Amino acid sequence: QDASSGAGSAGTYAGLKAIDTAWERVRTTREPQAPPAFVHEVRGPLAGGASPDFDVVVCGGTLGIFVAAALQRRGLRVCVLERGKLAGRVQEWNISLKEIYELVEAGALDAEDVDGAISTPARGEVFRAEDPEALVAVHFGSVRAGFNAQEFGPSGSGDPRLQEVWLDGCLNAGVRPAKAVARARARFEAAGGVVREGVGAAGVDIHDNGACLRLASAAGETVSQDTITARLVIDAMGNQSPISRQARGTARPFGICIVVGTTASGFDLDNSLGDLIYTNSDLWTGDVTAGHPDGGLGSPRKQYYWEAFPTGSGETERTTYLFTYMDAEAERPTVEQQLEDYWDLLPTYQRHNCSAFAKGLSVEEAVAAGDLKLERVLYGCFPTYKDSPLPPVAARVLAVGDASGIQSPLSFGGFGALTRHLHRISDSVVEALAADALSREDLAAVNAYLPNQAATWMFQRAMMVPIGDRRPGNFVNRLLRTNFQIMSDLGPEVLKPFNQDVIQPRQLARVLVEAVRRDPLNTPQLVYHIGPPMLADWLGHMVSMFAFDAAHHVLGGTVKEQAAKLEEAGDHKEAFRLRRLAE
Numbered sequence: 406q407d408a409s410s411g412a413g414s415a416g417t418y419a420g421l422k423a424i425d426t427a428w429e430r431v432r433t434t435r436e437p438q439a440p441p442a443f444v445h446e447v448r449g450p451l452a453g454g455a456s457p458d459f460d461v462v463v464c465g466g467t468l469g470i471f472v473a474a475a476l477q478r479r480g481l482r483v484c485v486l487e488r489g490k491l492a493g494r495v496q497e498w499n500i501s502l503k504e505i506y507e508l509v510e511a512g513a514l515d516a517e518d519v520d521g522a523i524s525t526p527a528r529g530e531v532f533r534a535e536d537p538e539a540l541v542a543v544h545f546g547s548v549r550a551g552f553n554a555q556e557f558g559p560s561g562s563g564d565p566r567l568q569e570v571w572l573d574g575c576l577n578a579g580v581r582p583a584k585a586v587a588r589a590r591a592r593f594e595a596a597g598g599v600v601r602e603g604v605g606a607a608g609v610d611i612h613d614n615g616a617c618l619r620l621a622s623a624a625g626e627t628v629s630q631d632t633i634t635a636r637l638v639i640d641a642m643g644n645q646s647p648i649s650r651q652a653r654g655t656a657r658p659f660g661i662c663i664v665v666g667t668t669a670s671g672f673d674l675d676n677s678l679g680d681l682i683y684t685n686s687d688l689w690t691g692d693v694t695a696g697h698p699d700g701g702l703g704s705p706r707k708q709y710y711w712e713a714f715p716t717g718s719g720e721t722e723r724t725t726y727l728f729t730y731m732d733a734e735a736e737r738p739t740v741e742q743q744l745e746d747y748w749d750l751l752p753t754y755q756r757h758n759c760s761a762f763a764k765g766l767s768v769e770e771a772v773a774a775g776d777l778k779l780e781r782v783l784y785g786c787f788p789t790y791k792d793s794p795l796p797p798v799a800a801r802v803l804a805v806g807d808a809s810g811i812q813s814p815l816s817f818g819g820f821g822a823l824t825r826h827l828h829r830i831s832d833s834v835v836e837a838l839a840a841d842a843l844s845r846e847d848l849a850a851v852n853a854y855l856p857n858q859a860a861t862w863m864f865q866r867a868m869m870v871p872i873g874d875r876r877p878g879n880f881v882n883r884l885l886r887t888n889f890q891i892m893s894d895l896g897p898e899v900l901k902p903f904n905q906d907v908i909q910p911r912q913l914a915r916v917l918v919e920a921v922r923r924d925p926l927n928t929p930q931l932v933y934h935i936g937p938p939m940l941a942d943w944l945g946h947m948v949s950m951f952a953f954d955a956a957h958h959v960l961g962g963t964v965k966e967q968a969a970k971l972e973e974a975g976d977h978k979e980a981f982r983l984r985r986l987a988e
Contacts, residue, residue, distance in 0.1 A: 421784055425739045428663075428786045432735045437655045443647040444609045444799045451634055457615035459484045459599075460838055462635040464606050464618075464648075466491040468806050468823050469641030470586055471513040474593035475831040478512045481838065483598050484633065488605030488623045491590060493582025496668065496781060497542055497724070498820045499679070499714050501905070502578050505541070508589075511828040518588045522578070522717065528571065529677050533717050540588065542717025543579040547678035548572045550904070552886040554879060556685040559757035560678055568886055570893045572681055575904045579717050582820075609638055609648070609802065616801045636838060640804040644788060649808045652798040658733045658788035660865050665744040665784045666712075666726035667751075671777035672758045673721045679714040681904060684885075685754055687878040688870060689729075689746070706738075707731055707870055708881040709746070711754055718780075723758065725751065726783065730869035733788075737872075740784050791862055794852035800845045803837075805830055809852045813861055813906040815868075825906070829988060836984065840977035847978070850985035856949035857908035863943040866935060876934045883927055891919045910950035961987055 451457065459482045463469040466487030477483040485491070502523065508514045521539025522532040526546035533543050549560070551568040558564040590600060607621035616638045620631050640648045689709050713725040727747045731737050748769070752762040761776035771777035793810030797803060805823065806812070812822035833851045837843055868881055877883075892900040899912045921928050932940060968983035 440650040446611045450614045457634040459635040463639045465641035470589045474589045475512040477596045477598040485600045493586035497579035499576040504824045552882045570889045640808045644807040646808040659791035660789045662787045664728040668724045668781040670722040672723040683711045797848045840981045842981040856946045860946040
């Protein structure tokens, strides 16, 4: 049913079939054709030598409205184009309170906009907002990670085989996207910003003094004002942005994360904790068909991971996801096949949370008996690319969020990928416009090479299984179980940043050295299955991480001081470049 909307979920069976059609095209197209050019570079000034209508036009409003609000409230003239209706989805965004307040620090929201369940819950406590209009719908004190060969027992049971690593302050607040978007829009429009709903960009022409965007309605029809101009175009249209597709050309995804799940009520036994990443089986073999490359081996194809959170809509309502990492080979399963696995596997995973599952009922039986009520069905297929972040496709064009490729290949982007960078991005845009540093090279420095992000590619590779691979069934669980236990033992200063996509070189090195010491026999297996090319590539990024870390501590202050001197001397462009280097 048409039960939800927003990024990652159409909420309908037709939407599921559509996403599978797109996924099949990615898997089976061996020689993809370059997409049509969306951005064109044109010599000369804007028509008639006119000045641009706006400083910034943001394409894509659901997440772009936060960027737009932060920029408009810093004195820029900003317009948001949203092809559909500018509204957040029903499904809650899970994030930490710290990341919510980063929106306040960046100026997208005010402090009074953050209301609802903002008290600090103890482990096992769940606070829900009484006001359905509040921003923070739910805040819970317990989030765990665990890597187990089977479902051993309920949380806190004391079963020595059950791994539970507690991640305090990670994704433990559920934000209502509709409220977040509405409040950011209100701040944006109160500051003079312009929103155009039902209108999107059909193409962009880059001139010497600005960008001209050709406009079209959601149905592709020309609108009354068929062009709009700006000094800078910000692409916030997500990983399927036509600008991003142009920049990537014929590149195939390096990795894919398929996610399926539900929001449902009926979790009446224990709905007090969330799972950030959790396994209750080794590598999955349940859908290997006869004749498949893995079929002859009887070997697995993928490791399934669970994620689940209490929601703010009711004491027994819970959102649950099943996800996996894979490559884009033709033999990979469809999203619908993974959803079928989800229905089969959910009762085992949630039998300690739901009395219907504890009694042995299937999902279908629990729904028919009225013990479980499905509110929404969720699904998504998220491509990730090794060559990220994306360089700008032209001057005067800057991508943000998932469109930029700046998201971690482990967390597959979304709201957090925007909030973590919003303050930095907004500072950079304000400076770039002030200094007229809008060339392709200048804007490339805003989303520059990040060695800590690049290094996470090996982690994703270790968490997926290539077709026909003969690694042991417990390979992934053994690797992650060891490393998460080490991070837990080393303390929250190591554990928490890693699980918020902040990879710190010295802390990571401590974990890797300890992993070799604790499980020396798994290291040769890891090296073998990852392969020399990937390992050499990863080592290069590790070296770069340490080099960047050393440069930050030794030279960071000096570089910033020099940037300030250049600013005072009137060399604004060079000051801009030095600040980006320091970042």
